[in-house]
Amino acid sequence: MTTTHQPQGAIVVGVHNRPSDDNAISQGIRQARLSHRPLHLIHALSPGIVPWTAEYIETKNLALKECRDRAAEKASDLDISCTLHVDEPAGVLVEASRSAALVILGSSGHSRSVDVARTAITRKVISHAASPVLVTPQFVEWDESGRIVVGVDATEHSMPALEWAFAEAAARNARLLAIQTWWWEAPASSLGGNSWDGDEVEVAESQRIQLTEMLAGWREKYPEVRVETWVTRGRAARVLEELSATARLVVVGTRGRGGFAGLLLGSVSDHVAHHGQCPVVVVPSNAHSQSQG
Secondary structure (H helix, E strand, O other): EOOOOOOOEEEEEEEOOHHHHHHHHHHHHHHHHHHHHOOEEEEOOOOOOOOHHHHHHHHHHHHHHHHHHHHHHHOOOEEEEEEEEEHHHHHHHHHHOOOOEEEEEEEEOOOOOOOOOHHHHHHHHHOOOOEEEEEEOOOOOOOOEEEEEEEOOOOOOHHHHHHHHHHHHHOOOOOOOEEEEEOOOOOOHHHHHHHHHHHHHHHHHHHHHHHHHHHHHHHHHHHOOOOOEEEEEEEEHHHHHOOOOOEEEEEEEEEOOOOOOEHHHHHHHOOOOOOOOOOEEEEOOOOOOOOOO
């Protein structure tokens, strides 16, 4: 059985030994090259009611090694290793995240039939990982020349996501769009909605000021990054999903509560990770510091 030790600070890719792993592995190779880090592939076999036979485990082990060898053919410049675990997949990947720079998973959100088990694993890993988690769609093509989009909620919980997005934009020489959304239900016209227009303008201006202040330090640290900002009234999850159609990458935070929106970022990150049309990076608010470059 493959028991190669996971290198410290590696880019970790969770694989299923299926053709649908290709996008996740390709993203792993890209991120390993950008960050000059080793690439580590992990396959976990969930313990069954009846223990797996040694022969079955060896079959999975050989398939994982073949997967690693195919990755090595594409990226002979990288240090690529792999590990097979007989344990609950989400728990294995969460544990791997404690020493990883990034964990990469494939999403089934745009497949012809949703893989319920894979979706459940992805959701658990996003919720509990110590490192950022990149979720890549398996059956969708996206614009690699598009912008990196980062969702901001005007609290300190967004800072790790902003840091990750700026560093990634600098490494990729990509444009960065920082977006902040807010949502109030518009009052019914019978309740006297004339003052609503003024309230909306006031809220939007307050959000713009907050966003500008949040970005100031990162703009100074990364002067080479071309940054655009956008403040809009709308549901954060839906707005980010729509933007993912023309983005190369969407970055969101998690475990934070937005001020005006009163929106738990965890629900936003979960929605975008499973419905985004490009790779989505979920950065926990307490993510350990692992610089991309």
